Amino acid sequence: MAPLKSLEHEYPIIDSNFQQFCASHAIFSVEDFLVHDIYVLVALAEQHSNSERLKQGITQVLSIIDGQHQPWLNGMELLEDAQQNKHVLSTGCEKIDMLLQGGLCEGHLIEIVGPSSSGKTQVCLQAASNVAKKHMGGVVFLDTGNSFSPKRIAHYISQISDHADKEGNYKILQKLMSRISCQSVFDFFTLLDVLRQLESSLRSQMQRDCQVQLLVIDSISSLITPILGGQGSQGHALMISAGYLLKKLAHEHNLCVLVTNHMVSGDGGITKPALGDSWKSLLHVRLQLTRDHSSNICKMSILTHPYMASGNTVMFTIL
Known part of the structure; x- marks a missing residue:
């Protein structure tokens, strides 16, 4: 896991605007998402004019977290x-x-x-x-x-x-x-x-x-x-x-x-x-x-x- 800023190059949706929104709620890294109420964060994002893009950024970070988990494997x-x-x-x-x-x-x-x-x-x-x-x-x-x-x-x-x-x-x-x-x-x-x-x-x-x-x-x-x-x-x-x-x-x-x-x-x-x-x-x-x-x-x-x-x-x- 990493600071959000280091992810911007690979994930353009995590841009400076998204990082600024997160920073205003004391979220500076992927780990911070794990200790934050995501539903509250989405509600806060909806108060902004660019709410859809902010929510896309939230979804992207959550997918990065999910990527740390082991995938399903079949028997073969x-x-x-x-x-x-x-x-x-x-x-x-x-x-x-x-x-x-x-x-x-x-x-x-x-x-x-x-x-x-x-x-x-x-x-x-x-x-x-x-x-x-x-x-x-x-x-x-x-x-x-x-x-x-x-x-x-x-x-x-x-x-x-x-x-x-x-x-x-x-x-x-x-x-x-x-x-x-x-x-x-x-x-x-x-x-x-x-x-x-x-x-x-x-x-x-x-x-x-x-x-x-x-x-x-x-x-x-x-x-x-x-x-x-x-x-x-x-x-x-x-x-x-x-x-x-x-x-x-x-x-x-x-x-x-x-x-x-x-x-x-x-x-x-x-x-x-x-x-x-x-x-x-x-x-x-x-x-x-x-x-x-x-x-x-x-x-x-x-x-x-x-x-x-x-x-x-x-x-x-x-x-």
Whole structure:
């Protein structure tokens, strides 16, 4: 999604007059439409002499929003998509790869959910390092809480380096670190803007030597939770829109989207994944991670997977 002004070239109906009308009602971007009562906006447009053109502009923006949602697919299209040669990206952890029959599948929106300090970030960093090294792919790491650790990345890379000499190792480190891009994102609307920029960049990635294969958002729940407050449905609509955009990026550009989520207290004090059932329905894969801090042993369980049994678990040690 984007500022309205950036859409004028592609959609002439979203001209300066339409932008001025929207700005007078504190609407400056496509996202703002999701938090505005459209019926009220149409009624306000009808008070202007160019009401028909303004309403056409409103319809155009709504169609752009609808375009973010996944289209209807028939059974044959779904079968063809499933049979595509999508790569499986190794996480760098043998036990996790064994659980997932090879690793993280391109085209999937995958979530790791778990309590604080359960090892979610470490798994993401190890996966990022391994994709850069073993698959020679690009990694985009969106950091929402200063969790990205270049030293930890360097540590993982050094463990999978094939060179014995220091100079050779340093050159490898330079090359692999350059494949991993990190950007700090501290609010939901910045996330949408970054994802739109990434979508534009991915369209031309075939022209580059290093194609993006993995997108990590650690943690997405810290960005979505603040917009879900209150009694209205706007925050929920924004969350769904973000989920569809992530699935669209994964599907159209054959990359794996890996996000982390935290746990919240549910009925009877039992913890459950944050963001609710609507968010859960958007995921291809949900993995739960727990950790025994006394032994540093972690357990990963499959909660949701399109073709693997829920409840399968594996034990491993955080490096």
